[in-house]
Amino acid sequence: MFEFKILKRSKKSRARLGVITTPHGEIETPAFVPVATRATVRTLESDEVEGAGAQVLICNTYHLHIAPGEKLVKRAGGIHGFMQWKKPLMTDSGGFQVFSLGFGTDHGVGKILKEEPEKRIPLGTQPTNIKITPDGVHFRSPIDGTQLFLGPKESIRIQEALGADIIFAFDECPSPLANEAYMRRSLDMTHRWADMCIKAHKTKQALYGIVQGGSFKALRSESAKIIGAMPFQGFGIGGEFGYDKRSLKKMLSDVHDLLPEDKPRHVLGVGHPEDFPYIASAGGDTFDCIAPTHYARRGVIFTSKGRFDIRNRRYLTDQKPLDSKCKCDICETYSRAYICHLIRAHEITGMKLASFHNLHFFNAEAQRLRTRIKNDEL
RNA sequence: GCGUCGGUGGCAGAGUGGUCAAAUGCACGUGGCUGUAAACCACGCGACUUCGGUCUCCGCAGGUUCGAAUCCUGCCCGACGCA
Numbered sequence: 001m002f003e004f005k006i007l008k009r010s011k012k013s014r015a016r017l018g019v020i021t022t023p024h025g026e027i028e029t030p031a032f033v034p035v036a037t038r039a040t041v042r043t044l045e046s047d048e049v050e051g052a053g054a055q056v057l058i059c060n061t062y063h064l065h066i067a068p069g070e071k072l073v074k075r076a077g078g079i080h081g082f083m084q085w086k087k088p089l090m091t092d093s094g095g096f097q098v099f100s101l102g103f104g105t106d107h108g109v110g111k112i113l114k115e116e117p118e119k120r121i122p123l124g125t126q127p128t129n130i131k132i133t134p135d136g137v138h139f140r141s142p143i144d145g146t147q148l149f150l151g152p153k154e155s156i157r158i159q160e161a162l163g164a165d166i167i168f169a170f171d172e173c174p175s176p177l178a179n180e181a182y183m184r185r186s187l188d189m190t191h192r193w194a195d196m197c198i199k200a201h202k203t204k205q206a207l208y209g210i211v212q213g214g215s216f217k218a219l220r221s222e223s224a225k226i227i228g229a230m231p232f233q234g235f236g237i238g239g240e241f242g243y244d245k246r247s248l249k250k251m252l253s254d255v256h257d258l259l260p261e262d263k264p265r266h267v268l269g270v271g272h273p274e275d276f277p278y279i280a281s282a283g284g285d286t287f288d289c290i291a292p293t294h295y296a297r298r299g300v301i302f303t304s305k306g307r308f309d310i311r312n313r314r315y316l317t318d319q320k321p322l323d324s325k326c327k328c329d330i331c332e333t334y335s336r337a338y339i340c341h342l343i344r345a346h347e348i349t350g351m352k353l354a355s356f357h358n359l360h361f362f363n364a365e366a367q368r369l370r371t372r373i374k375n376d377e378l
Numbered sequence: 379g380c381g382u383c384g385g386u387g388g389c390a391g392a393g394u395g396g397u398c399a400a401a402u403g404c405a406c407g408u409g410g411c412u413g414u415a416a417a418c419c420a421c422g423c424g425a426c427u428u429c430g431g432u433c434u435c436c437g438c439a440g441g442u443u444c445g446a447a448u449c450c451u452g453c454c455c456g457a458c459g460c461a
Binding site: 033092101173239291 | 406414418
């Protein structure tokens with residue numbers, strides 16, 4: 001059972017209000033998807049994640065395959081039973097790790113650059129620690145050297161064992177430093193892999209194809225047409241989106257215009273609060289980002305007035321809540337001073353309180369997005 | 379009181395004649411982080427600086443030496459042992 005219903009289309013933008021129905025319940029869209037890489041939204045229990053307003057999580061095939069392994073997870077009742085999360089789940093295919101453990105590590109860059117790079121990765125280059133072949137990718141765990149091979153078939157098989165409601169095709173998330181020739185070849189491979197994923201897919205889990213093409217408009221369009229024509233139940237848009245928020249919106253809009261309108265679109269790995277309106281108004285339905293939890297553990301707090309670093313000494317005497325406009329349990333209960341102290345003292349509770357607040361804030365922002373579409377404001 | 383060992387930058391702790399403004403870790407500061415190798419990473423951390431350097435510095439005071447955190451003498455302080 002998988003269904004996507006569009007409740008309302010914005011007259012001002014490509015934004016749409018919708019509901020994704022899965023075997024584990026509904027997702028009101030646009031929705032923010034917290035990242036639970038290893039079957040946990042770090043520092044938070046599953047019921048706390050739900051309490052922070054999350055509707056759906058995304059876990060990771062690569063990481064769960066390495067530990068504890070999909071067999072064990074399957075025996076535990078799939079990820080749902082394992083982590084006691086009752087709502088919808090997605091699993092990412094491991095395609096992002098092709099980048100993050102490959103060229104991402106080699107060049108010390110994330111998938112989003114701030115400016116035009118000086119050097120680009122030419123066609124034929126291989127990353128240092130992994131090997132990309134036409135059938136899949138040879139990984140070596142940077143932690144313990146564990147070797148493994150992940151390709152479209154393997155990824156689908158693992159994701160079927162893990163049992164999320166929505167699974168993703170295995171792709172190469174290309175480096176933002178890749179040149180056009182590299183991107184061209186990579187895209188062809190990702191498209192082949194998409195086809196292999198469809199053929200390998202046996203369960204009723206919804207399978208999303210992934211559009212790539214980097215910041216090359218022609219390649220993006222081509223990818224959207226090819227992937228969009230395949231029998232996927234939804235689409236992920238991956239890779240980079242240019243150096244500023246406008247190019248993000250433009251690129252997403254272009255891609256979305258070429259995808260079937262009636263299927264949900266997930267923007268992979270993007271979503272700082274300031275990005276939300278761009279994503280939604282470009283027609284994105286769901287999007288995931290590590291930011292709320294990742295930054296929380298480092299002391300960065302997201303608020304209605306922007307972000308700030310709670311570790312700064314001046315917050316030791318600040319009795320205000322993290323965000324005066326926030327209605328979350330943390331803001332109703334604890335002061336900045338307390339959380340500042342906890343994080344400076346490396347108490348895990350500090351990271352947890354910050355994570356909960358940030359997560360709540362992100363989900364509340366997504367809710368605000370839905371309200372704005374409903375009220376014809378976006 | 380005697381003996382032994384020891385006193386190094388905010389803390390811990392290397393160094394034991396030049397290459398030492400002094401390893402390393404912690405703390406602190408700044409910056410970074412967008413499908414999580416991420417409670418992480420980079421840089422800074424004596425003072426001034428035209429960024430080339432200049433000055434001050436290893437308990438305190440002297441001394442030896444071309445040169446001392448490093449050797450010697452005295453003093454102060456600490457730990458331990460013996461009285």
